[in-house]
Every structure is written in structure tokens, then in C-alpha cells.
Amino acid sequence: MNKTMDQRIISKYTDQPDRMPSEVRNAIEAAWGGRPVQLYALTDLDPGMRLAEVWLGLGETEVALARREGDGWSVQSISRKSVRGILETPGLSGSTLTLIGAPDEPALAVVRYTHRQRRAVENVRFVLEQELEGRTVPEADGDEEYARSVAAPIREAQALVAGNQAAVLFRLLGYLRRxxxxxxxxxxxxxxxxxxxxxxxxxxxxxxxxxxxxxxxxxxxxxxxxxxxxxxxxxxxxxxxxxxxxxxxxxxxxxxxxxxxxxxxxxxxxxxxxxxxxxxxxxxxxxxxxxxxxxxxxxxxxxxxxxxxxxxxxxxxxxxxxxxxxxxxxxxxxxxxxxxxxxxxxxxxxxxxxxxxxxxxxxxxxxxxxxxxxxxxxxxxxxxxxxxxxxxxxxxxxxxxxxxxxxxxxxxxxxxxxxxxxxxxxxxxxxxxxxxxxxxxxxxxxxxxxxxxxxxxxxxxxxxxxxxxxxxxxxxxxxxxxxxxxxxxxxxxxxxx
Missing domain, CATH: 1.20.1560.10 (ABC transporter type 1, transmembrane domain)
Incomplete structure (x- = not known):
């Protein structure tokens, strides 16, 4: 399968998958009765803030958390309709996303992730928040969105390092022409x-x-x-x-x-x-x-x-x-x-x-x-x-x-x-x-x-x-x-x- 530029960047500069592994996708879609994963993110911290591999998947009507269990994957599926609120808690080394259900009930799900995964998680959060406000978001290619989100900070860092200071100044001086x-x-x-x-x-x-x-x-x-x-x-x-x-x-x-x-x-x-x-x-x-x-x-x-x-x-x-x-x-x-x-x-x-x-x-x-x-x-x-x-x-x-x-x-x-x-x-x-x-x-x-x-x-x-x-x-x-x-x-x- 041909990789996009963002996927190649992820493979070259990080140690995480450039897309959701097929066995994870299959396990989630099997739990959903064959319905596809539309958007996803890797949440890479466990409750003790140690590195882990937990995949957050978003489907048409469900949200899923896939955790490694032995040689396979354990899938926790949540109905999107049961999500009443979303709380993001940023931290120094990582952030926490909490899916809130009915009042006075325990949280539906809590995931933790490093700053590298923030943009991909925010994509999922954004879609859920829009649904809570009664708006819909056009469906996008989940693999491309994930790769773009993870690779974006690396691209920005490369641009910042490689950027020519003189070129930036000359561009700024261009605003003086008028x-x-x-x-x-x-x-x-x-x-x-x-x-x-x-x-x-x-x-x-x-x-x-x-x-x-x-x-x-x-x-x-x-x-x-x-x-x-x-x-x-x-x-x-x-x-x-x-x-x-x-x-x-x-x-x-x-x-x-x-x-x-x-x-x-x-x-x-x-x-x-x-x-x-x-x-x-x-x-x-x-x-x-x-x-x-x-x-x-x-x-x-x-x-x-x-x-x-x-x-x-x-x-x-x-x-x-x-x-x-x-x-x-x-x-x-x-x-x-x-x-x-x-x-x-x-x-x-x-x-x-x-x-x-x-x-x-x-x-x-x-x-x-x-x-x-x-x-x-x-x-x-x-x-x-x-x-x-x-x-x-x-x-x-x-x-x-x-x-x-x-x-x-x-x-x-x-x-x-x-x-x-x-x-x-x-x-x-x-x-x-x-x-x-x-x-x-x-x-x-x-x-x-x-x-x-x-x-x-x-x-x-x-x-x-x-x-x-x-x-x-x-x-x-x-x-x-x-x-x-x-x-x-x-x-x-x-x-x-």
C-alpha cells in the first residue's frame, strides 16, 4: 500500500504506527457489527501515566476503546447518544479526555495521551462536541486525518528549523511597499x-x-x-x-x-x-x-x-x-x-x-x-x-x-x-x-x-x-x-x- 508523505514522516521520525493496525480495526468493527471506523486516535498513556497503546475509534453511532489483552484486543464500545459531555484536562506531560454520561453516573470513558497525540484526539473530540451542539461534521478519510495530525508538529518543527530568517524578514518588509x-x-x-x-x-x-x-x-x-x-x-x-x-x-x-x-x-x-x-x-x-x-x-x-x-x-x-x-x-x-x-x-x-x-x-x-x-x-x-x-x-x-x-x-x-x-x-x-x-x-x-x-x-x-x-x-x-x-x-x- 502506498504511503502518504505524512505517513512516511510518522514512520521515519516516530515509533508509533502510521495508521490504525488492521487487527485493531477488525476487532472494533467486529464489535460494531461490521460498521466502519470513521476517525481514530492513539491514546498512549495508561492511568499510571506510563506508555501504553489504547486506540480511540469513532464510528457512525459508537465510540470504542481498544486495549491490548494477551494476543488480542479488548474492545469497549460506547453509544454516541449516551455521551452528554466531554472534558479535556491538559497536563504537563500529557492530557486526559473524559467522556461524561448521565448526571451522577461514573464517566463513560477516560483516556490519557501525550502531547504528540493531542491533535488526533482533538479531531475525535471536535466531532463529538459538534454532535452535542446539534451539528454534523462531513465525513473525512480517517487514515489521512490521523497521519496529518501526528505529522503536523514534526512538519512545523522542520519548517521552523529550515526557515530562512532573511526570507521571513524580506517577506515582512514587503508590507512596506504600499x-x-x-x-x-x-x-x-x-x-x-x-x-x-x-x-x-x-x-x-x-x-x-x-x-x-x-x-x-x-x-x-x-x-x-x-x-x-x-x-x-x-x-x-x-x-x-x-x-x-x-x-x-x-x-x-x-x-x-x-x-x-x-x-x-x-x-x-x-x-x-x-x-x-x-x-x-x-x-x-x-x-x-x-x-x-x-x-x-x-x-x-x-x-x-x-x-x-x-x-x-x-x-x-x-x-x-x-x-x-x-x-x-x-x-x-x-x-x-x-x-x-x-x-x-x-x-x-x-x-x-x-x-x-x-x-x-x-x-x-x-x-x-x-x-x-x-x-x-x-x-x-x-x-x-x-x-x-x-x-x-x-x-x-x-x-x-x-x-x-x-x-x-x-x-x-x-x-x-x-x-x-x-x-x-x-x-x-x-x-x-x-x-x-x-x-x-x-x-x-x-x-x-x-x-x-x-x-x-x-x-x-x-x-x-x-x-x-x-x-x-x-x-x-x-x-x-x-x-x-x-x-x-x-x-x-x-x-x-
Missing amino acids: YKKKVAMGFAAAMLITLVSLVPPYLAGYLIDSVVRPVQEGEMSTGRGGLIAWIAVTAMAVVFLIRQASAVVRLRHMAVLGEWVARDLRTELYEHLQRLSLGFFSRKKTGSLITRVSSDTDRLWDFLAFGIVDVSLSGAMLIGLSVVLLSLDWRLGLIMVVPVPAFIWAIFRHGEHMNRFFIRAWRKWSRVTDVLSDTIPGMRVVKAFNQEERETGRFNERNVDVTNEYNRIHHSWTTFWPILMFAVHGTTVVVWAFAIPRLLGTDPDGVTLTAGTFVSFLLYTGMFIWPMEVIGQMARTVQRATTSAHRVFEILDTEPE
Whole structure:
């Protein structure tokens, strides 16, 4: 028999059958008088939460549980009409599904299963819940539904690992096309900020070497020196004014732009959800979907509003500063410029490391919202069965879990960035070590360095640290945006069944 791709995935990556074994199917259908199994799932835990093999089968009028007994299978058959309610109880290592019968009577059946089987069990649960609400679900191929449900998490994991981060970002940036004018104004303002920021340190060095020293040594009149100094100071004031005006334009345009793109994504995502089948919603947790429409699209705002421009601005600033430092003094300039590729590589590697943390954090955050979405709408059931303490414990468990994950993120970046900044500041110390002999005129090679040039160099060196810090902050923002964009695009790429 030819296997589907999902069945091949199950056979390759798991140790469970890729379909219900024929002897199990025959035993269930024999108990049903020959009526076929329409839908099924493997419930792989026993009451002691040990691995087991129990098959949950759904027929036209019956539900069956098939357990291994000796060399054969023992079948417990339940009429679908006797099922009055369904209760799912998620747990840390597995979940429990309870079929409830008449009031004050014992449960009709209780099955336990690992997270791997959750989607297949939810298919069965969804059909039974629809029947309780008076609705029918079109019959589907049971083998295909089972294989698709078990293989889906493996497919998603493969897509997440193999996904090209650059491709996700470029796709996200595609949403900026309809707002080209605002993007252009934001980038123009950012480039103007970069250019004018390079002027004040140069003017400071020029004043020291070409105005202050000549006046002190009597080579220039005080009146002429004062005039040139005031012109330079006025130029600095104009530069700062232009810089702040450009910053206002950049912030205002990009902040609004980020909100517009986030709005477009929310609209597109919600409209796409309306076109997806009920089967999709039976496989997805409500909390996970709410997180993607709300939190994930909101996290993209920070990247779109500031991340794109700030990373570009920082890159342009690093290039501009490198050129200026090398032109001022190529020996000292090399001390600052040569380590930059190593710093950027370290930031990139740290970003990849952080991406794995963020993926786990988003998943655990979705588990928190799953509890809220399950409990709050079903509060009547919680109170009717006195489950308040259990639900509180379940929420606290997941809340602590997600907090611990975020603390691991904070531990990682708060360790990496102080070390990196120490290395960046260390280059400044090396610059001083090489500059002092030349300033004092004791350099073995007889190379001198003027005070004005060194002051300009130090001011530019101070500016060198800011782009590195921004790139680091934006690296975290980009990682968060990439993870959220992937989760959003996963829904948008789901085809209606």
C-alpha cells in the first residue's frame, strides 16, 4: 500500500504506527457489527501515566476503546447518544479526555495521551462536541486525518528549523511597499542624522588646532580667532537643530508606519482565519490563535517602526565613522576599525542563540493563553465541578514556566552585552595607549599627533559605541520580530481545506 508523505514522516521520525493496525480495526468493527471506523486516535498513556497503546475509534453511532489483552484486543464500545459531555484536562506531560454520561453516573470513558497525540484526539473530540451542539461534521478519510495530525508538529518543527530568517524578514518588509513615501522620508531623515552627526567632532578638532592654539601662540589675532570660533559654534548649533528636526520626522513617520503595517497584518490574518475550516480550529488552541492575532502582530511594530531604520542608520554610521577615523589617523583608526567585523559576528551569533530562546518563550506564552481561553469561557463548568484549585494550579505552573524561560533570555543577553561593551571600550583604552607617546613627542618613530586631531578622534570614538549598542538592541528586536512573523505567516500560509 502506498504511503502518504505524512505517513512516511510518522514512520521515519516516530515509533508509533502510521495508521490504525488492521487487527485493531477488525476487532472494533467486529464489535460494531461490521460498521466502519470513521476517525481514530492513539491514546498512549495508561492511568499510571506510563506508555501504553489504547486506540480511540469513532464510528457512525459508537465510540470504542481498544486495549491490548494477551494476543488480542479488548474492545469497549460506547453509544454516541449516551455521551452528554466531554472534558479535556491538559497536563504537563500529557492530557486526559473524559467522556461524561448521565448526571451522577461514573464517566463513560477516560483516556490519557501525550502531547504528540493531542491533535488526533482533538479531531475525535471536535466531532463529538459538534454532535452535542446539534451539528454534523462531513465525513473525512480517517487514515489521512490521523497521519496529518501526528505529522503536523514534526512538519512545523522542520519548517521552523529550515526557515530562512532573511526570507521571513524580506517577506515582512514587503508590507512596506504600499507606504513607500513614508519609508523614503524616514530613511532620508535617518541618513541626514548620520551625516550631520559627523560634523561637530571635526569642528571641535579644527577649533583646537586652527584657532585656539594659533591664538595662544600669537599666530592669529584674538578678534579673528573669536570670529572663527563663533562661526564654528553657530555651525554646531545649526547641526544639532537639523539633527533633532530630522529625528522628529523619522520618529513620527516610522511610528505611524509601524502601526499601519501591524494593522494590515491583523486584518489580513483575521480575514484569513474566517476562510479556514472547522478542522483547522479543532487542531489549534484558541490561546495560540489569539496570541498570533494580538501579541505577535504588536511585536512587529517595534521592528517596523524603529528596527529597520535604526539598523540601517547604525550601519551607515559605522561606515562613516570608520572612513573618518582612518582619514584622521590611519594607525589609531585601525585599532578601532579592525575589531568591528568580530563584534558584528559575535552579535550575529548571539542573535541566532537568542532566536531559539524566543521560539521556546513564544510557545510557552501560548500555553498560558491556552489556559485562559479554556477556563474563562468555561467558568460554569469549572465551578460546577469544583475545579477552581486545579485550574489555578495549572495556570501557576505555566506562568512560572514562561517566567523561567524569559529569565533565561535575560540571563543570556545581560551576560553577552556587558562583555561586548567592555571589549568595545577596551579598544578606546588601546587608542590612548598608542596615542600618548605621540602626543608627548616620545614616539620611537617620531610620529606626532596634534591635540585637536586627538580630541576629534576621541569624540568620534565615543560615537562609535552608540551604533554598536543600537545594533545589539535591534538584534533582539529582529529576533523577536522574526519569531512573531514566522508564527503569523504560518497561519497565512495555511490553505483552506
